[in-house]
Amino acid sequence: MGGFDDVDPRRATLTRLKRSGDEVILDQVLLTCFPAPHSLTGEDVVEISCHGSPAVVRSIVDATLELGAVLAGPGEFTLRALSNGKINLAQAEAIRDLIAAQTDAAVKQASRQLNGELSNALGPFKEKLVEVIVLLESALEFVEEDIPAPRANEIDLQLAEVSEGVRKLAGSFSAGRLLQEGIRVTITGRPNVGKSSLFNSLIERERAIVTDIPGTTRDTLTEAIDLDGIPVILTDTAGLRDTTDGIETLGIERTRRAMGDSDLVLVVLDGSADPGPSDRELIDQTAETRRLIVFNKSDLPSFNSAACCVEDQQAINVSARTGDGLTALRAAILSSVHSNGMDDGSLLITNARHYDLLCSTQCELEAARSAVRDRHSEELVLVPLHNALRFLGQITGETTTEDILSEIFATFCIGK
Numbered sequence: 120m121g122g123f124d125d126v127d128p129r130r131a132t133l134t135r136l137k138r139s140g141d142e143v144i145l146d147q148v149l150l151t152c153f154p155a156p157h158s159l160t161g162e163d164v165v166e167i168s169c170h171g172s173p174a175v176v177r178s179i180v181d182a183t184l185e186l187g188a189v190l191a192g193p194g195e196f197t198l199r200a201l202s203n204g205k206i207n208l209a210q211a212e213a214i215r216d217l218i219a220a221q222t223d224a225a226v227k228q229a230s231r232q233l234n235g236e237l238s239n240a241l242g243p244f245k246e247k248l249v250e251v252i253v254l255l256e257s258a259l260e261f262v263e264e265d266i267p268a269p270r271a272n273e274i275d276l277q278l279a280e281v282s283e284g285v286r287k288l289a290g291s292f293s294a295g296r297l298l299q300e301g302i303r304v305t306i307t308g309r310p311n312v313g314k315s316s317l318f319n320s321l322i323e324r325e326r327a328i329v330t331d332i333p334g335t336t337r338d339t340l341t342e343a344i345d346l347d348g349i350p351v352i353l354t355d356t357a358g359l360r361d362t363t364d365g366i367e368t369l370g371i372e373r374t375r376r377a378m379g380d381s382d383l384v385l386v387v388l389d390g391s392a393d394p395g396p397s398d399r400e401l402i403d404q405t406a407e408t409r410r411l412i413v414f415n416k417s418d419l420p421s422f423n424s425a426a427c428c429v430e431d432q433q434a435i436n437v438s439a440r441t442g443d444g445l446t447a448l449r450a451a452i453l454s455s456v457h458s459n460g461m462d463d464g465s466l467l468i469t470n471a472r473h474y475d476l477l478c479s480t481q482c483e484l485e486a487a488r489s490a491v492r493d494r495h496s497e498e499l500v501l502v503p504l505h506n507a508l509r510f511l512g513q514i515t516g517e518t519t520t521e522d523i524l525s526e527i528f529a530t531f532c533i534g535k
Contacts, residue, residue: 128154136167138182145182146175160196161203201516208516209237212470216299224348225298228467236466237473238515240288244281248508251277252501259497274500275491282484288468289477295467297382301343301350304452305377307405308387309397310358313415316439317387318342318355321449339373346453354381359401383409383455385448390414390436391421411451415439476510483507 126132129151136145149168158164169175184190194215201211213232220226231237251274306314319325322342340355356374378384384405388398402412412434416422418441435451437444468474483503490500512518 126150126152128152129157131168136169136179136182138178139186145178146170148179156203159205160199161205162199206233207235207238209473209514210235211516212472213237216469221301221343222298222345222348222350225350225469227348228295228298228469231466232469237468240466241511241514244284245508245511247277247281248504248511252504252508255497255501255504259501271491271494275488278484278488278491278504282481282488285477285481285484288466289474289481291465292468292471292474292477295469295474296471298349298467299469301352302383302452302455303352303354303381304383304385305354305356305374305381306385306387307356307359307374307378308401309389312358312387312389313439314358314387315340315355317385317413317415317437318353320439320442320445321353339377346449349453351452359397378405378408381408383411383452385411385413387413387415388434389416390423391416391419393423409455411435411448411455413437413448417443473514476514480507480510483510 131149131151133147134150135147137143138145146169148170151166151168153159153164153166155161155163167179169179180190197206197211197214200206201208206214210233213229217226217229217233220229254274306318308314318340322344339357342353344351344353354377356377359374386401386405388394394402414422414434414436416438417436418438422436435444435448437448439445468477483506486503487500487507490503509518
């Protein structure tokens, strides 16, 4: 790429842009040149900072295309940086996650992986595996006798340490998935207990229709909210009751599906009336699910606070009309997420591909440990160890095929 001799590398230069062969000034811009390999992609890069008018931007882009430039495709700069060794595959995926992040917590985790924290966490595992592999291959080539028992025990302890580290990292995926996809919270209860009013209060706008007529909500309504950086996918549902109305029946079926797919169920009861048989039935039906019992209408004189303990589970008193108790409810929702380890400041696995590879790695490590304990030959121990090392390498792209790369970068094109 020519023209770098006229400007200082990596220093912004104020200049005027003209179309080739024309004296008409397109714009006064800041021009910054990054000669290879000291650039984001490892290639020669020129950055043009122009005024924000769409017409100005379009004229500059058109002028560069006329000179033979080609518009970059989605994710192309990231792919070039990966191809030139400026980042690894885990960091490339972190860029995608950073673009898609909707909350501060998701941005934080994506930034940590972009800065290489996941790669750094995997580094010691790889080093210990390489040490064991070298030891076993040396014994296989130069020693006729089997590895002595003390050395076998030492190898088993090394592999156990790596296996435990991989297990803990993989175990963070349950919290990482919620952080990436959002915790799915379904509001359920009998008709007219204030589910839609509570839904509107939590999302802080009138999204659901609220009337005094029972059964107003016939379908599920879903909105995403941000609770202290944690994405929450909140779903309002049709009231659960026996009905002969065909449309309402369909809505109730969707309610039950939403409850089955959710990470947390808010069981809303009318706190101004004693719990009836249908309330007790709903409480029994959700006994095995992660749930919060919510007594609504705490602003009414008939509200019975003594009824707010259901089967030894302390209920949360709220008023969807006045907003009283909503802070406690939001805190309880967050507490259910934080119990999964999301708030301890540790690195979380947010990528399903990484999780699958970590699980595969752990299986191979346990197979190798079993072979060591059973005093099998070095060859039978080395096979799962090489597999484990290969799986860890696939996370950062050291042993990743072109098919996997194509699949990953295809997600840039569809905005994931």
